[in-house]
Amino acid sequence: MSPEDKLKELGIELPPAPKALGSYVPARKAGNLLFLSGILPLVDGELRREGAVGRDLTLEEAQEEAKITAINALSILQAYAGDLSKVTGCVKITGYVASAPSFTEQHKVLDAASDLIAEVFGEPGRHARAALGVNALPLYAPLEVEFIFELKD
C-alpha cells in the first residue's frame, strides 16, 4: 500500500505545507537525507492550543498537537518530493515539548507523531527519537518537532 493510500485509509487529508516563519526553508536535502525544519502544530496558519504541557495542556491534548506536527511534516515531504513513495524511511525525530517543570512525559507526547509516521511508511518509518522539555517556544507553541527523512537517489 502506498503512503498516500495509507493516509486515505486513516482518513487523513494533507493540508497545504506550512510556510517557513523566517529566513529558512522547510526542507533541505543533503545526500539521501532530507532535514525538515522545526515544525509547529499550526492548522491553517494558527495554533489551536498555546502554552506549556502539564499546565495549559493535558497529555492527551499535547498528543493531538504532536499528531498535527507529523501531518504537517508529511505535507512538507509531499510538497518537496512530489510523491511520498520517494521517501525510503524516517531516520530521526527530535521533539521539544513546552513543559511545566513537573511534566515528565515528553516521550508519551511524541509517540503520537512517531506512531503516525510508522503507520504511513511501515517498518522503514520506524526511527530514532529524542523527546525533550523546554521552557519556551516560538509563538507560545506547545511543541516543536524536527524530522530527518531518507529519500531515494
Added chain:
Amino acid sequence: MSPEDKLKELGIELPPAPKALGSYVPARKAGNLLFLSGILPLVDGELRREGAVGRDLTLEEAQEEAKITAINALSILQAYAGDLSKVTGCVKITGYVASAPSFTEQHKVLDAASDLIAEVFGEPGRHARAALGVNALPLYAPLEVEFIFELKD
C-alpha cells in the same frame, strides 16, 4: 587495541542495551551514519538520580550520570553492530541537562560522556558536541544525550 579491550582495561562491563520508552527504535542507520535515540542514565531500567542539576544534583553527580549515558550508548551500539570495531568513529553528541536556571556548566557535565567515547574509540572517537540546559525531561531524568556514530559500509 579494540574498543572491547579498551573497555575491559577501563573496568567497564556493558549492561544489556536499554529498551526504547515508546514508539521508536534505539538506533537507526542512514548511509554510514547511525543515529541513536536520546539516552537517559538508566541502570537496570531505573534512574539512580532525579531532578535538576544545580538543585537536586551536583556537577560531580551529573558527570557520573553522563558517563552512564555513554555506557548505555555503547551497549546500544554493540547490540546494533554486533561488534564495536565496526564503528569508525563518533560524529556528534548533543546533551540536554535538566538545569536549575542558575546552572551554567552543562559543558562540564557532558565532558564525562565525551571523554569515555574518545577513550574507547581513540582519535576517531573525538566528536562535535552541543551542551544545553532544559527545564524538564522524561521520567524526571537529570539528563538525556543523543549520539551520532559512523559505521563501516
Added chain:
Amino acid sequence: MSPEDKLKELGIELPPAPKALGSYVPARKAGNLLFLSGILPLVDGELRREGAVGRDLTLEEAQEEAKITAINALSILQAYAGDLSKVTGCVKITGYVASAPSFTEQHKVLDAASDLIAEVFGEPGRHARAALGVNALPLYAPLEVEFIFELKD
C-alpha cells in the same frame, strides 16, 4: 563572488576560530556533512551579554548575538576547510535561545544568523532550521547555535 569576497563586501573580518570548551572538537566531518559543535556568541573568548532574552536582553540585542555565532561558525569553517569555497552549502541550523518563559520570538533571533549564512553562500546557503527556547546555557550565554554544512568531496 566567493564567500570571502562577500564577507569583505559586508565589512566582516573573520576572527580566529573559537576554541572548544571541553572534550570535543569544533567540527567533525562525516561523508560530505560537516557537523559544527554548539557555538556561543564569544568575542575574544568572552561573552558580551549574558542571561535570558526577554529579561536580560532585548530581541535586537539577541539578534546581534546570533549574528556573532554565525561569524564564529564561518571562522570554524575556514579553519577546517582552509577556504570557504570548499563549502557547498548550509544544511541545517539549530538555535537554542536562553529565554524568559514569556519570550516567544526565538525564530526572529535566529533570522540574524540565517540571513548572514544565506548572504555569504547564496542560494545553497539557505537551510532547514529549528529555533528553541531553553532555561539555561553554558557560561550563562544568551544563545547557542549548531550548524551542519555540506563540503565538496
